Amino acid sequence: MENITDKAAQAHAFFLTHGYAVVKNIVPPSTIANVHAFLLNQTNDALGLAQKELRCDSASGLIDVAGEIAEGKYGTLSALTKATRDTLTGHFPLNVRLSEKLWQIPMSPEVREVLKACLNSKNIFMHMPPTARFVLSKNKHAGVPPHQDISYNGHMSSFITMWVPLVDITDECGGVIVYEGSGQSNVQEAPDSQQQYWRKPIETLDYKPRHMTIKAGDILLLNQNIVHGSALNSSDQTRISIDFRIFGEQDSSTKHYLDLQTMHIFEPKISVL
Numbered sequence: 037m038e039n040i041t042d043k044a045a046q047a048h049a050f051f052l053t054h055g056y057a058v059v060k061n062i063v064p065p066s067t068i069a070n071v072h073a074f075l076l077n078q079t080n081d082a083l084g085l086a087q088k089e090l091r092c093d094s095a096s097g098l099i100d101v102a103g104e105i106a107e108g109k110y111g112t113l114s115a116l117t118k119a120t121r122d123t124l125t126g127h128f129p130l131n132v133r134l135s136e137k138l139w140q141i142p143m144s145p146e147v148r149e150v151l152k153a154c155l156n157s158k159n160i161f162m163h164m165p166p167t168a169r170f171v172l173s174k175n176k177h178a179g180v181p182p183h184q185d186i187s188y189n190g191h192m193s194s195f196i197t198m199w200v201p202l203v204d205i206t207d208e209c210g211g212v213i214v215y216e217g218s219g220q221s222n223v224q225e226a227p228d229s230q231q232q233y234w235r236k237p238i239e240t241l242d243y244k245p246r247h248m249t250i251k252a253g254d255i256l257l258l259n260q261n262i263v264h265g266s267a268l269n270s271s272d273q274t275r276i277s278i279d280f281r282i283f284g285e286q287d288s289s290t291k292h293y294l295d296l297q298t299m300h301i302f303e304p305k306i307s308v309l
Contacts, residue, residue, distance in 0.1 A: 055219015157284025210267025
């Protein structure tokens, strides 16, 4: 049976070469079950509030409204409450993302060992809060177009993203599409879009798309430059996942972060002129 030291070393080697790596069966099943149950309950609460605001009687009705907004047929995004905008794009509210229940995953001993190896760092830190997301069946508006994570996370000097699905990812229940060969690519400009839910998609050039069909309990590691995006969830289930941004002791952040050794949250320093 492969030990964690070997598994971490293999992940590190692949990650350095390709800009991404999959580590299978590393998050304990009990942790996956606990976090999934917590977030699924929060999904139902968020849907209820959004349906009330938009006067929809179902989740599919919400998706229809999301499409009308994207096409300019139903008001504007700015007219909605932040909670409803978040729900339409599959983002959990801040209080959910701040929950310590989510910390169980990066605190898992084997996960920590892999992260330390890939960051070549004895101590590791996590941007706060992590990005917990849910993608309803057929909700294409919750899918992030091709992008590089550095475009959304310029407050960190360097980092890796750990993407953790809490359900099995299949051809139908889409997860992350990685564009192979882009791990060392230059940073592309990704301007904001006032009409759409996300930044404008970047060029995928001749990079080969690969849909990462991994299972609950696996993790996908991405460097900050690799081009990736979301695959459509055409299944009948809700896809729930979490993005963790992790950095090592040689790097820094100007926003809140969690010390994964002491569990202390550091606040950004405010300069006094």
